[in-house]
Amino acid sequence: MFMRSLLIGVLAAGAFTAAAQESRFGTPATQADIDKRFWSTYPDGAFLPEGQGTAVLGKPLFEEQCALCHGTPAERGPNDVLFGGHGTIGTDQALATIGSYWPYATTVFNYVRKAMPYTAPMSMTNSEYYSITAYLLYANDIIGENDVIDKDSLPKIEMPNAGNFIMAYPEVPMPYRTQE
């Protein structure tokens, strides 16, 4: 009798757990949900998504979503300057921008998609983020206005200051690559 009620208890607990999973924890995450939560792309271009953009398409997006805080190439805004400063690194007038300082073009896409616009990160489509990246590179004199930026072309762009970064421990393998 004791064993039987114990068994019923276990079965009931199992049923309760199954029901609880559905009602309390929602539906299982799909691969698309997971991809959206772990949107890191790497300097060499690993994990860059599909989609494409140009500076021509990115300019109006930037003016709408970003210029309020970051200004434009012609006028400074209240937050970080994103344009100019070329050749100033290493001088006492150093102005570190995407164009003057950042070593990888891929980082522009990765950072902007994950963190910007400041109040609504990850809110735009991948193609819109590619276009804004293209505009930032174009406005820093790195690419042409109609150059198409996508997962293949972005990693090939050479940033002006890339050669001034050194790998402190070149023999240590990249620690972060966990998936292919």
Ligand code: HEC
């Ligand atoms: C509401 C204000 C606001 C808006 C809108 C905004 N940003 Fe930012 N942005 C910031 C702030 C504040 C920082 C600094 C964040 C930090 O240091 O943690 C920043 C940092 C950045 C940086 C890093 C700059 C550097 O050199 O370190 C980039 C690139 C950038 N924003 C791009 C964008 C783009 C592109 C958009 C539009 C899609 C955008 N931001 C919209 C406020 C804003």
